[in-house]
Amino acid sequence: MCGIAGYLDYTGLPNDMGTLDRMIETMFRRGPDAGGHWADDFVRLGHRRLAIVDIEGGRQPMSLQRGDAPALVLTYSGELYNYRELRTELRDLGHRFDTESDTEVVLAAWAAWGAECVQRFNGMYAFAIWNASQRQLWLVRDRLGIKPLYYKMTPNGIIFGSEPKAILAHDAASPRVDSEGLVQLMLPLLKLPGRTPYAGIREVLPGHIISRTSERTREYAYWSPATTRTNRDTWGRVVGTVRELLADTVRRQMIADVPLCTLLSGGLDSTAITALARNALHDKPVRSFSVDFVADPSLARSTEDAPYVIEAVRHLKTEHANIVLHGSQLASPEARTACVEARDLPLGIGDLDISLYLLCKAIKQHSTVALSGESADEVFAGYRWFHHPDAVAADTFPWMSDSPAHGRLHQRIVKLFRKDLVARLGVGDYVAAEYEAAIAEVPRQGAEDAVERRMREVCHLALTRFLPTLLDRKDRLSMAVGLEVRVPFCDHRLVDYVYGLPWAMKYADSREKSVLRAAMGDIVPESILMRPKSPYPTTPDPAYSEAIRKQLCDRLLDSNGPLFDLFDEDELRIAATASEPGSLIGNVASEVILNFAHWLEIYQPTLPL
Template identity: 50%
Template sequence: MCGIAGWADFERFPSREPQVLQDMTEAMACRGPDAHGCWFDEHVAFGHRRLSVIDPAGGGQPMTLEHLGRTVLAITYSGEVYNYRELRAELSALGHRFRTASDTEVVLHAYLQWGTAMARRLNGMFAFAIWDARSERLLLVRDRLGIKPLYYCPAGRGLLFGSEAKAILAHPDVAPVVDRDGLRELLAGVKTPEHAIFRGLRELRPGHLLVFDREGKRIQRYWALEAREHPDDLHTTVRTVRALLEDIVERQLVADVPLCTLLSGGLDSSVVTALAARSLAAQGAGPVRSFSVDFAGNERDFAASLVHESPDAPFAAEMARHVAAEHTNLVLGLGELAASSTRAVVPRAHDVPAALLGDAFASLYLLFRAVRERSTVALSGEAADELFGGYPWFHVPELRDADTFPWVAAGYDLLPALSGLLDPGLLADLDVEGYRAQRYAEALAEVPVLPGEDAAARRIREVGYLAVTRFVPMLLDRKDRMSMAVGLEVRVPFCDHRLVDYLFNVPWRMKFFDGKEKSLLRAAAGHLLPEPVANRKKSAYPITHDPGYDAALRAEFARLASSPGTPVHALIDGTATARLGSANGWPSRSGLEFMVQLDSWLADHDLAL
């Protein structure tokens, strides 16, 4: 998977400041525990931390391409290109010669052959930089869905970039400052494309590339969702989705290191696990290895809710038996989950506090840490709900048709949870509601239009577009940071752009043809699953229901509120401490979690607000 960092500057000479690049690269050491490397030219410097997945012996980076004894191209690359074998064969037929078996070298030669047009040929998750010495030009490219992160920051006449904000913040010319808009973005419950929390930093938008040379920077789009008529009937649509899923999972099983699946016992992860088990068996490489997470005492404490109707463990166990998986159920205890060391990992790895479901971040980190002891690559079921319509806000009219982001209407909103915890003057000054309304209007204006589409179909298209471009990125960020904190590569088959493109234009009547959530996915792959799993209702990523966890959070917040020396103290509502003893369910877990993480974040990053 890896971490990349770099610096291009036409006035300064990064090659004369090697320690700066070393610091930027080492800030992301966890992303690449297997190897590291740096490469310098007069006006550019590339750094790389490697997690070896494809061609461990030959795929070291940064990688260069020479002609007549001179370096003409260099690349620092993160991710996986799943069609690299086909591209390699095509390029070989065009006369290219390869010295490694890595996908990195294929990307380098693809640029040599097709220039920036090569981005449209890549199928995968990736973020990379190429320096073209022939034209003194830096190219940054990010995958279509934004599975792999890529930040950049103008610096004088130069440009800095990195897989994570912390790489850029390690540069001596960049101060960790969060301004009003950064705080608004943090609290709004939406991931606005291009926006980063830290002042001066930007994220390269998914499906875009950036060119930087002596004339400055230029950003180009190479992919976006488009509205088209859906020509297929239901039978053909089911068959097409099935064929796509089979091809996607088979491609994403390619690795030269141990691989597994993340199996919750829900429909999405079970489909991925079933397809992986079948493909591995056909290759004579089974059984599939799978992992799930549970919490000590969950059979006693579990309480059903709108997004957690049933506990995962029985369904995960049944699915594992069904495909004869080598299954591990990780049971997390309260002490491990509530430990201050665990809680501090989240804002440190994520570079920001978790705005919602902070314990889900922490438990995901602990799950990934356990998985990494036995596997280097894991396949996940993320994004299926957004593509196939699994969330309540696709089905409940008052949520679907609300004049805001539908997940906010459904309760994924941090603002109510912070009432009485965060200083009311600060909240009033930020006007997060106004900021969110502006971002919602901007997002709606982007949605592609299909002429003749009625209002109901148009709204479903809007909800689907918002989900893919504003909600999925938050989940992908969580997955990326928590997995890379332990050097684990997590792949997301449902984010294959071919599937996303196709499903965006499938009418709702097909996605919901039998009146059940995710009808189309069940029709395409339900035959691979045991009946209880195939018909299980949507259940979100699990959280602990142990009241001891909430008690530990309350105690930690009380400590922060009564300790003037803590970084977060000045931001706490002055009435909070007196109200903590109330028995009305206030404050909520998400509010407490955010405030505790906010303190760690402020301390770790030495932030100026």
């Protein structure tokens, strides 16, 4: 896993690497093991490396020579899980390999099959490839968008990077937020395909390719869940296929030349991944990690995950470590700053970002790769809003509906902002328009009934508008400490297969994730199989809530400060003096506002106020 950055200018570039050096330096935490760059008259390609496979041989950017000149040059971030099979196929075609890295396989595959090679790839990846003879640059992103890739078009070329911060390090970019971007900042529960709050900076869409030549720019999709047809397999075959796909995926994703572990919360998803990892190791111990909180150093208070983690560890015999976080760690302004810088935006909700960041930081001391259960809820319909009648029937994104299914987080966040600003920007109309556009992407399939149609829409929304928020969060906060997190439930073969299942099968026993429970029944303890969906844990420490409210009070001492330009004055005062006991995520108001305070201070964005 790595960080990539670069730029292209068809008018020609001076013999100077200063701009590229600045850009790739912003990617240092993503790739602390090595750095490199490549240049010709028109393009600069940069790379920061987190060495996972072929530690000595996989240095980048990597080029493929034709005679004395480079024909193709690649800067690549990600892991190709089927690279060994592809290497064998390419060798049969006559290609000679000099390294054991998956990077060289990507380069050889492009040389052999062109852009169509991505149809053969199984993995998570984002890369740029330069065809020197044709003077053409390609940007490619994996099907689910597990790995980030951003870009900014210029009059004569393009700037790109794994994160916006790399692009912002270029003189042609600035942290300017337009009106649409400001609306997006008010909607942290919704990641809109291709767009960012920064004006002019876009994201390569999941499953898309962008090509740039001196004459034109072209963008096209090579994968989308909307194209998946209805799956008519029998129940027994469905359960068996899901098990086979997951077992194969986990086996593939355990390939690494560095220490590997799993994230184990005691829920169905993470326990299933850990059990399959143990099977792949032929019952050798798996290293696993969980997170817990204490309210007082002398009196531990466990989350509701704790007893299930203990049971999973006992059942699977893992080499387990429980990372215990104290409220003072979570309340550290330095930790919040690190999270805001990792995401380039003030998007964190509650202490979820900070606890994940600190968990990854602790894991990194022992492992470089972790397998996570992320995305099982989106793929197998695990969230409450898949099943709550009010959420499902709402004429909007179900998790943003005015229902208890997601703790009314959307409503709680939007009300924080100045009412005149929300009205002027038309936030409600914007959400409605985006919802209609998302629904329009789902094609009709024959004579499906109303329930089947609606649930297919909800599943599509989950994969394309909700899952990206979680993948972005997990990537940024883990890579900020040089930890690679792999997500087996995002294997596109599994996503395609399950997306096509009829709703009656996904909800076969009137419980969420019916198929997954059945597929894992013989390797996951019964109590965990039957455990209701539990949200990501947050700290119960009242001292933490008090500390962040104090931090917010200090910020509000300047009544002319920038927070008053964005947020409702009454809501600012309430957030600084009151908590939200009993809500899905407490302290939402103070957390969101503090994130904005740190972001405004660090990035000094231009806002349309």
